[in-house]
Amino acid sequence: MGFEITIEKTQNSRIGQFDPKNIGFGKIFTDHMFLAHWNGNEWTNARIVPYGPLSLSPATSAIHYGQSIFEGMKAFADKKTGQPILFRPRENWKRLNRSAERMVMPVVPEELFMDGLKSLIQLDAEWVPKTEGGSLYIRPYMFATDDFIGVKPSETYTFAIFCCPVGPYYTKALKIKVEEEFSRAAPGGVGFTKCAGNYGAAMYPTLRAQQEGYDQVLWTDPLTHTLVEETGTTNLFAVFHNEVITPKMGNTLLAGITRDSVIQGLRELGHSVIERELSVRELKDRLEAGELKEIFITGTAATLIRIQGFGHAGHYHEVLEQGDSSVSDGVKNWLDGIRLGETEDIFNWNERV
């Protein structure tokens, strides 16, 4: 099975408006986008067109009933050749399909995902920033397009990919609030998917945390609010003297691709990494005992960022002043080396377009 992708190139490239020294995050989009249509039976009309508005019925099913899922991934400019390198794109493809299955949406064939992605990146390759800390953020997504009122799975869908050049998402260590009132996900729910509703539902607790002076929420388990899970858009690692601990996966957390890469990198660098339950109590006790060296978080957008401190039950606990960033620095450099094509890609994670 092959997918023929038609390409309509833009007549008005916006590349001239793009200042690689002042990129920001998520504000400027590349010249083209990829679209495909699920007609109830098969994927059709795979095409690349100039980036621009989509026309939708007011009754579009995704808007009302939430069948809408997405992915976030990146391409980096090879330090030596400048050519785009996609980082572990097939992991995003697999995760998109795990979300699709849970939301009763059609699976995207690997060939459609990869061919659409690679053709788009090839066409917009000039947009991949070559500046320090810059990358091309790539947003594959799918949403229900039936114009129909009634709660049932849509018969038709759009799968799309667009891209934006980005700089760092966060530029400083973060303060996070351990969330004890609100929950992001529950057992049996959709926490392990990247469905749009997970993010909409997190905005109110996040806003509350920001009003209290924090940058992000640190979600805890929904039943007891005593076990650490993840932040709004990242997974979390706690570094102790002889081991690194990260909360084990379950169906209330998103299986981060950066998390998996960092676990493998830490092990490569000789650290012991344990995936297990991590309680807020343990974090507090071991911080007080001087055993907690650092906490850091990982995600495609955020990359790897240290935690300044965390708030819990009305008290703030400073972590950063423990001052040892050797573990996070080490693994960040290791990962950057691979993603930028500077060091040997021992796990074959990079794909060139």
Ligand SMILES: Cc1ncc(COP(=O)(O)O)c(C=O)c1O
């Ligand atoms: C809730 C949540 N957790 C963790 C992550 C990190 O996942 P990844 O490393 O694949 O970007 C993300 C980002 O996609 C996320 O939205």
